[in-house]
Amino acid sequence: MGTQVQGRTYRLVISGYYGFRNSGDEAVLKSILNALSEAQEEAGIQIAPVVLSCDPSWTKEMYGVEAAHRMRPADVLGAIRSSDGLISGGGSLLQDATSAKTIPYYTGIIKLAQMLGKLTFIYSQGIGPVNRGWMNPLIRSVMKKSSYISVRDEASAGLLADIGVDRNRIEVVPDPVMGLPLVAGAQTGGSGARTAEPAGERLPVVGVSLRYWRKDYADLTRAASALAMLARQQPVRLRFLPFHTPDDAMASEFVMERLGAIGGSTAELATPGEDPQQMLLEVSRCDVLFGMRLHALIYAANQQVPMLGLSYDPKIDSFLKRLGLQPIGSTDALDEQAFADAAGELLAPGGAAAWRDKHRDAILKLKAEAQVPAKQIADFLRQYK
Structure with a gap:
């Protein structure tokens, strides 16, 4: 040396x-x-x-x-x-x-x-x-x-x-992004994304990160059905997060157009800009994240946001395994009722806290490493x- x-x-x-x-x-x-x-x-x-x-x-x-x-x-x-x-x-x-x-x-x-x-x-x-x-x-x-x-x-x-x-x-x-910090002074923890809504009318935020993968779009169609079932079962705010523009924004719009009637729920496309820390802030303000992009799931883990991963590649399964998790589905199969039930459990009172208690040690270990x-x-x- x-x-x-x-x-x-x-x-x-x-x-x-x-x-x-x-x-x-x-x-x-x-x-x-x-x-x-x-x-x-x-x-x-x-x-x-x-x-x-x-x-x-x-x-x-x-x-x-x-x-x-x-x-x-x-x-x-x-x-x-x-x-x-x-x-x-x-x-x-x-x-x-x-x-x-x-x-x-x-x-x-x-x-x-x-x-x-x-x-x-x-x-x-x-x-x-x-x-x-x-x-x-x-x-x-x-x-x-x-x-x-x-x-x-x-x-x-x-x-x-x-x-x-x-x-x-x-x-x-771990992936380097496990160590990415939020912008200093950022407001997190879910409430920051919903401060404009009157108290008592706030909808839980479900972040959604999808991408094009199958040429027949069957994976996105199934994702739309699963999200629609969740949105009909309970009022939620579906917030689509495009990680790779313009493709992910187009994939998100494809899904949003197929949601159909979702009762008291809402759906919207976020525009966080090009700074990765702004996207990290967006994810930190979600109550649950449904992610297909690997880094959407990594962002969620970084901020201890409960997640449901949709696998399109072994790297998704590998990352989830390190947290003690399994994908909720894949680009070949997604049970809409199982998805809605799993998301509902995480959104129920105490669901997110229980998830964090279970996975916090694994997350903190990855952040340090x-x-x-x-x-x-x-x-x-x-x-x-």
Whole structure:
């Protein structure tokens, strides 16, 4: 390792799916930046982040950090060449379910940094699925040469081990967003979202985070039926939260149009803006969250909001399992009566408190562990010669 260096500034490039206004991925970036800021103080060093973004100007304005365009080779090369190392950070970066280009891109960025002699760190990534076997050597190669590897679940660690990465070098940690704080002074706990309503007329807020997945929209149609049954059984305020605009807003509108008559309940589409902490605030003001997006569920756990998860990917099941929960349904099956009953139990007097009592310890453990990768990286840099 060498002699400890106190006070030195380290430039770290951060690579991920940033600048696309996806609330979940932007929350990952915000969480990493916050964690690094805290970790650098403990380690007695300075970290200067440089974010690879599809919209560097927006990223710079949003987070107050240096940014370079992720799709301009000269900009990427210049950022990495002038850095001390690279963090490949958060999210489901190394998977080929969404595109065959994703893994080559992100491993290519890591490989470039390694070819330039830079330190590389893997920060709480979700690995897989990897359906194309020829991509395994790409992943294995960059992992073996990285100074630190952390993944966000056991399944990711197992996948890396299966393709030849030493399991003892892989640390399993929570998603970075478990450590994201609310904006200082924010009003939370449910009442903040309903202050405009007269006392005695407040409806419990059910946050809803859905996305397009099935091409026949059968999953969204079933979600609409389940939400409508809940809304007919008891008055609620269905507040749709689009994590990835405009797609999630369109999916929400699709569901809202199919709710039909919902009695004394209401339905609305939230517009929290592009700051991930504003979306976190929106979630904190829900009494229950029905979520399909992984980061909607992570936001809910972060704020100890009772949740019902709809699974479209193993990462949903994996996260819920860490909290001692199971999905209420999937994109292939959702029992509307079971959903309405489960939501009703959480909304009943004492239901939310009982849920928090049962899951609080697991949540607090994940929140504390979410800071581990930043501390490990800062400590490595502090001791690196």
